[in-house]
Amino acid sequence: MKVPTRRPEEFLPLTPAMFHILLALADKERHGYHIMREVDERTEGNVKLGPGTLYGSIKRMMADGLIEELEERPDPELDDERRRYYRLTDFGFRVATAEAQRLEQMVRSARAKKLLPRAKSS
Amino acid sequence: MSKILSKDTRWFLSIYSILLLAYPREFRQEYGSQMVLLLLDCQRDARTAPARTRIWLRTLIDLVRTAPREHLEKIRKDNTFMRNLRTDLFAIGGCVLIILAALLLLNYGRSHQVSSILVFGFALDAIVFTGVLGNLIVFLLVKLTNLRPLRIAFWTFLIVSLVPALALTFIAIAVDPKFNAPNVLIGYVVSFFFWYGLHRLWANKLKPVEPA
Numbered sequence: 001m002k003v004p005t006r007r008p009e010e011f012l013p014l015t016p017a018m019f020h021i022l023l024a025l026a027d028k029e030r031h032g033y034h035i036m037r038e039v040d041e042r043t044e045g046n047v048k049l050g051p052g053t054l055y056g057s058i059k060r061m062m063a064d065g066l067i068e069e070l071e072e073r074p075d076p077e078l079d080d081e082r083r084r085y086y087r088l089t090d091f092g093f094r095v096a097t098a099e100a101q102r103l104e105q106m107v108r109s110a111r112a113k114k115l116l117p118r119a120k121s122s
Numbered sequence: 123m124s125k126i127l128s129k130d131t132r133w134f135l136s137i138y139s140i141l142l143l144a145y146p147r148e149f150r151q152e153y154g155s156q157m158v159l160l161l162l163d164c165q166r167d168a169r170t171a172p173a174r175t176r177i178w179l180r181t182l183i184d185l186v187r188t189a190p191r192e193h194l195e196k197i198r199k200d201n202t203f204m205r206n207l208r209t210d211l212f213a214i215g216g217c218v219l220i221i222l223a224a225l226l227l228l229n230y231g232r233s234h235q236v237s238s239i240l241v242f243g244f245a246l247d248a249i250v251f252t253g254v255l256g257n258l259i260v261f262l263l264v265k266l267t268n269l270r271p272l273r274i275a276f277w278t279f280l281i282v283s284l285v286p287a288l289a290l291t292f293i294a295i296a297v298d299p300k301f302n303a304p305n306v307l308i309g310y311v312v313s314f315f316f317w318y319g320l321h322r323l324w325a326n327k328l329k330p331v332e333p334a
Contacts, residue, residue, distance in 0.1 A: 032156055033163040050184025051157035052145070056192055059153065082159055 008091070008098040011064065017057045020047055022066065022088060022096040029070055029087035031079075032058070058086060066092035131165045134178055141182075144189040146196045213324060214261070220320075221253040244302075244309030245316075248283065252313045256282040260321070275321035283314035 014022070024030060024038040036049050049057075061067045070085040088096070110116045127135075138161055142154045161181060168174040228246040230236065256279045263274045287310035294301035 032160045036160065036164075048180060050181055050188070051160045052184045052188030052192075054160070055153040055157055056149075056188050059149065080159065082155065084156060 006064075008095040011066070011095050012099055012102055014095070014099045015057065016047065017049055017053050018061060018066075019096070019099055020049070021054070021057055021061065022092055022099075025067060025086060025088040026093070026096060029085045031083040031085050033083075035086070061092065062086075065089055066095055127162075127165070131162075131174070135162060135165075138181065141185055144185060145192050148196070149192050209328065210261075214257075217253060217257045221250055224249045224253070244305045245312040246309075248287070248306075248309040248313035249316055251286065252279060252282045252310070252317060256317055272321060272325045275318055275325075279314050279318045279321075283310040286310065 020039045020043070021035055023042070024035045030038065032051075032054055036054055039047050039049055058067065062069065066089060067086045068089050070087060073081045073083075075081075107116065111118055135158060139154075139158055142150050142157065145154070161177070164177045164181075165174060168177055224246045228243060228250070231243065231246075256275075259278045259282065260271070260275050263269065263278070264271045267274075287307050290306055291301075291303045294306075295303055
């Protein structure tokens with residue numbers, strides 16, 4: 001696995017595709033089609049990742065050490081053994097968190113400028 | 123997984139496999155099969171013909187958008203184009219200078235009858251001849267094939283040195299018994315070691331330094 005030498009903040013801002021992929025992998029490992037489906041469902045069809053965008057982003061995130069490919073292949077009885085599964089690395093988790101905080105800060109600024117309604121206090 | 127694919131789906135997957143050639147080779151080798159598999163999954167999930175058409179359109183647009191980006195990134199990351207161009211120009215310039223220097227030295231020696239130069243006349247002759255022909259062949263083969271440059275240089279200079287040397291010797295001996303065959307042969311042997319040695323030095327210079 002590639003050992004990251006940069007700070008998470010150096011990767012910000014992430015492209016929307018990269019952030020969505022990190023979010024998709026935040027709870028469990030998935031293969032390409034699973035990632036695509038998860039993003040599609042979570043964004044209610046607003047973000048649709050094409051094969052080139054998905055695997056181009058995966059390639060870059062693997063090179064940067066944000067995600068990694070699982071070495072074991074799925075059971076051929078349960079899934080297509082050609083599928084490659086990916087998971088978030090600790091560093092990828094930190095980068096995703098940093099990006100989420102950056103976006104949260106921007107949303108706060110938008111609220112302060114009354115572009116968005118105030119968040120309901122819980 | 124055992125669902126039978128429709129003829130249209132199989133046809134489009136074949137087309138898409140060909141269109142993947144638009145991506146850089148490394149990217150294609152690493153992710154091409156996964157991209158086709160992904161598209162296959164999308165097709166299986168699309169229940170209606172319009173949904174399948176939308177997938178294909180989106181995929182084609184995605185390909186047009188992402189293939190140039192992958193190429194640009196490859197060029198930027200490797201910087202091979204500019205680095206290779208600089209290296210190639212430097213190598214070609216070096217070869218041209220050596221050949222010109224040998225040619226000028228030979229002409230000067232002949233016109234002024236400088237014996238210390240003419241002693242090396244056979245070698246200089248061979249260096250000019252094999253330099254022009256051999257380097258041209260080596261350059262083309264290095265650019266057009268995936269063979270190892272040093273191996274190309276070895277065999278090219280061996281052939282362009284050996285073949286003319288032997289041919290010249292046999293023809294000239296038949297025509298002119300006074301022909302100085304040993305010197306011609308020595309000249310071509312010197313020329314072979316000269317050019318192959320230079321290519322070896324160049325290859326060592328270009329070899330990436332291993333990190334400590």
